[in-house]
Amino acid sequence: MRRATVVGVGAALALAAVAASSAEGAATPDEEAGARPMPDFLGRGLWQVFTRLDRRTRLDVHDVSGRDRRVLWPPRWEVCTQHPAVGTVLDRRTTVMIGVVRKGETCPPRVREARR
Template identity: 50%
Template sequence: MRRRVATVTAGATLALTVSAGAAVAAAGPPMPEFRGRGLMHVFSTVDYRTRVDVTDVSGLKRHVLWPMSWKVCTQSPAAGKAIGDEGVRIGVVKHGEKCPTAVAR
């Protein structure tokens, strides 16, 4: 009888350890600081499986087609926060333009 109790205890401990490890892994890697960098840097840094939503925040509602022509003004999640399953949201303007002071969310 004692042997069976020890086995159940060890199995429960292993299950708790595995589920705690899965929760940490699901959080994802930390988000780098991209503001002020080129949009191409985002695509070359973030894992290829991560969803990246890019929006022109200049107010001109342009399509972002050529990443080399754009710089990052806003990012979500913030630098240092975990990149989750929802992916990354990046606000950009063309190189040579200033980032707007207030960006509509």
């Protein structure tokens, strides 16, 4: 019997942390202290969230389509909402909330209105 393997968000974070640490150069003093500005993720793939945020950042990812699906494979999802706003300084106490839909789906109308 073959078992299906599902890579969860924790494994994706670990892979992203390894890729990000090897791709980046020296950190600035603010980055070493854990303070970085919030990037703009709207309309981008969820995988970019995992690769661009610090691995210690608390992250809450949820499906905003209304179907309450579990987000198990980040490359299949696209960002519709993000909190805090772009440019907000992130520190270790900040929880980043990301609302996503499956790639190919459109963001719900109430979410599109809030993005403007």
